[in-house]
Amino acid sequence: MEVSRARSGCLSPSIMIHAVDLRPRIYPPLPKCAAGYLSWLAIAPTPIMESPMELHHLENEIRTAIKKVDKEYTRKMQGDNGFSVMSDSLKQIGELVPQNVEVYRFISCFNFQLYGADFGWGKPIWVSIAALLFKNVVIFIETSVGSGLGAWVTMDEQDMTIFEQNQELRSFVSSIKNV
Numbered sequence: 001m002e003v004s005r006a007r008s009g010c011l012s013p014s015i016m017i018h019a020v021d022l023r024p025r026i027y028p029p030l031p032k033c034a035a036g037y038l039s040w041l042a043i044a045p046t047p048i049m050e051s052p053m054e055l056h057h058l059e060n061e062i063r064t065a066i067k068k069v070d071k072e073y074t075r076k077m078q079g080d081n082g083f084s085v086m087s088d089s090l091k092q093i094g095e096l097v098p099q100n101v102e103v104y105r106f107i108s109c110f111n112f113q114l115y116g117a118d119f120g121w122g123k124p125i126w127v128s129i130a131a132l133l134f135k136n137v138v139i140f141i142e143t144s145v146g147s148g149l150g151a152w153v154t155m156d157e158q159d160m161t162i163f164e165q166n167q168e169l170r171s172f173v174s175s176i177k178n179v
Contacts, residue, residue: 002166003159004102014102016044016062017093020069021108026078027071039107040077042066043092062106108140115144128152135159148174 004012019039023030030038042065046058076085093103114127129139132154139152155163163169 002168003155003162006162007159012100012102014046014104015093016046016058016065016104016106018042018044018062018066018106019108020066022069022074025069025071026074040069040074040086041089041093042069043089045101103136105134105137106140107137110140110142110149112142115142 004014018041019037020042022038022040023032023034026038042062044058044061044065046061073085076082079085109129115124117124125144127141127144129141129152132139135154135156137152137154141150141152142148143150153160153163
């Protein structure tokens with residue numbers, strides 16, 4: 001969002017979309033050894049404000065949206081009206097996007113134990129994500145050592161240059177690498 005402010009001089013209306021892992025939320029629960037990523041979207045529109053929204057406010061907005069994707073919600077998704085429940089959620093995004101809203105997508109691959117996978121030739125030393133064609137996507141991934149957090153960020157080139165120079169961001173990272 002700060003990139004938007006740096007680019008245009010003001011904050012643009014935006015929505016945050018976070019992929020929510022449905023595995024622990026559906027009934028009956030899927031076994032932990034089941035392969036694949038089963039997710040749905042938590043949507044949090046961010047209000048237009050004169051001053052920048054503090055990080056903890058953004059965090060509260062998306063956490064609230066994620067909490068709505070609970071066992072009851074997934075029960076409705078699995079029920080007779082599941083299609084309309086899912087359609088309503090997608091319609092909410094569709095109503096916001098045509099209004100020149102910046103869309104920020106977040107995906108967490110934490111606790112997927114990606115570095116624990118062994119397909120017969122040993123555990124990986126580096127895990128990556130296939131190229132993404134969308135801009136403004138942040139994928140959180142565990143690191144190979146310790147309890148670190150990696151973030152794969154996609155933006156167009158001009159925005160990425162602004163993003164990488166953000167001093168607040170730099171205070172949180174140990175390195176910035178273009179891959």
